[in-house]
Amino acid sequence: MQNHTLMLRDPLKMIGGSAAESIENGGFAAILARAGVGKTALLVQLALHAMAGGKNVLHISTEDPVDKVNLWYQEVFHRLTQSDNPSQGEKIWDQLLYNRFIMTFETETFNLDKVQKRISELMANGIFQPRLVMIDGFAFDETSRPQLNGLKDLAATSEMTFWFTVRTHRDEPVDSSGMATSFAPFAGLFDLMLQLYPEKDRVHLKRLPLAAEQDRQDTAELYLDPATLLVSDSPVGA
């Protein structure tokens, strides 16, 4: 169901270039940042934009309980629609809920096999057909590569986009493009990678070059407003 009343700016369009197109028909995308910089906030903005466009979003978290994830959505939605009529806002919110499904897992028992199993169950029982799957809090390591490949196949066959958040560490070495070396072996799986860099009083959002496009010119300068954690094209808080 297309929701015309909620005109959210698409953070991906704001990045410009081919960012939005690269994952239009399914694929893997990642948001890299250190803890507490705004990965989840950005993820939720992307999700809300997709939901407003009538796309189903499955949000998977291994860190927060359902209530807290829901609170993230409510908060970001509230900030995005602050100026609007509140009763109208509530109505839109009620509508958006149909496009969202939250799944949370205990970190210890979480694995990508479970994710794939759950998605097929949801689809097979006609409960929910996700177009975007947001996976917040997955720790990449070599043992999960076969499962990642499995999901990648699923992404291609059912035109599903998987967004992953990737937590990097402050003192971790980075390669020439600025990517954390621990994540670099997995970069080849991804069709789009965004990195958040905390600067003095703002958070810089940059698109990382893919392996195949090392010499691509960087696109628009984007920032996260450090107060609201919303995407903005002005370097100072909007």
Add this chain to the structure above:
Amino acid sequence: MSQDITHVRNIGISAHIDSGKTTLTERILYLTKRIHKIHEVRGKDGVGATMDSMALEKERGITIASAATYCTWEGHEINIIDTPGHVDFTMEVERSLRVLDGAILVLCAVGGVQSQSITVDLQMKRYNIPTIAFINKCDRSGANPFRVIEQLREKLGHNAVALEMPIGLETHHHGVVDLISMKALYFEGDHGQHVKTDEIPEELVDTAMEKREELLDAASMFSDELTEAILDETEVSETMLREAIRKGALRRELTPVLMGSAYKNKGVHPLLNAVCDYLPSPDDVETHALDITKGEEPVRLTADNKASLVALAFKLEDTPYGQLTYIRTYQGALDKGDTIYNVRTGKKIKVGRIVRMHADKMEDVETIPAGFIAALFGIDCASGDTFTEPGVNLSMSSMYIPEPVITLAVKPADYKSETNMSKALNRFTKEDPTFQTRFNSETGETLISGMGELHLEIYLERMKREYNASIIAGEPQVAYRETVTQQANFDYTHKKQTGGAGQFGRVMGYMEPVEGEFEFESKVTGGAIPTHFIPACEKGFAECMKKGPWMKYPVTGVKMVLTDGGFHAVDSSEMAFQAAARGAFQQAYYKARPVLLEPVMKVVVETPDEFQGNVMGSLNQRRGIIIGAHDEGISTVIEAHVPLAEMFGYSTVLRSLTQGKAQFTMEFEAYKEVPKSVLEEIAKKNEQASKGGKS
């Protein structure tokens, strides 16, 4: 009656429905010579188990009320509360656990740890109750007690360790090996009343040694003496080992596991010994009361007969001889003839008669020592009240009471039933805080609310059987509301000037949606409507809120603003303006685009993993929005928002979808607009109902 507090055990027997706890209790009572004949739960003799004292319970083969009973074993006095295993009666379970010092968790050797066991175990954790486990039904096909012990560890997080191992399983289940004395125990006689001790069968010796090692390992964590004995390879005495196990069990850090088959009378003797050996006496348990005079500061109670009395009424029962109040003394002794003080009501009461209950038989006693459970006659109080000595203002901490989730309208069929129904409702609400009644002035009906449909059904049955009241129960009802969604103007003149005293009033203004129930504002200037008629206008509008012009449901969230009007020097009256306001309301209402609102509930279902797809599907079908699902490894907790109207009968549906392994809770979330398709159905139903009413 024993006065030695260290030889008293107040225990509960908690379990999943049908894991055989009533049968087990029956066997315990037989072995302790409280009863002289064994009746099965669904036995052919038609008597039923002794603990299920209500006729209805016998008929359904389930235990509803927690009948308290006591027995003696090896110089110990054991008070047993038989708790219901059904999800719909968790309040009963919770209340029983509150007064107990220890519990036996009965598990089925075939079914293992089921979802209800998980709930019951959580409740025991909440009240910090030391537990021993009994794995029952070892004679059934598919029995595997060691798999159940594994589940106790994995699913419930218990440090469970076997004190016994079975001698044969399924049809070959003959007895148990006691891993402490390293002897084989066989149970002989018609009802297994004679225990025969023998050497461990040769083929089981190796396994038994292995299991004993595990037991020693686990127990050594709680005793340095035992650790030393093991390290020095000196003899480990039975007493030493028992003491170590007891220490671990009292701290809830070790769960001793026993096994057998209550139905086949195997393993009940050692279980009774274990109750005495490993479960706490009232003296081992720390209890606190709240000092009301000092801002509910916690006060430590001591199970001392000479200290001032603090006692809790934890259960009421209506008997042919009057109200029976089950009471547990925490501190001080209670003697016949004492005057006690009800802390909640501030009333003083004289104790006339003290009895000890054995299901529905009773025995008079003179005193209840500290830490004991007994019952009082002729005391007027509610469940959960605290009794003290006059002048002592201590209250036992308030018990957690869940909110009722289902409401049903009831109507007496005839005049006689009317009195009986009100008597019954009065009694039930006193007995069971989760059962509530209220009178709905909107519909003129008496509403009863409870924890589930079955919960209410049981009370309807009890009204019929025990109070001889024939009741007509309505369909579970949903309280719809109407509201408006946009501003609309009105200009209405009420005019009646033909013959007799005339009526004239004109009101102009607008109606708009508002947060809250109802608002009224007058912006009339220049005396277009005389000031003294303005309250009449408000009254007229407010009247319309009670019953909406559209679907006849109460209206909410409307603001009426009066801007102008007109009057007639002679014919205007309060009545005329009230009528004008009513007309204006009707006129504006349809233009303000009215919508119907329905209560939407937050539903949380806890289900074993394998059924989560089914459960989500069932919620989806009920117009539910699934907010999320939390995977807990073995089970999944699903949260959804579902209209109340779609939730009736859900407990039955859920049970059949999940083999009874899932359970749900439901609470009010918000009023939301009813979708168009559903609206038409409601309108149709209402139309039929009103037609039916007229014909």
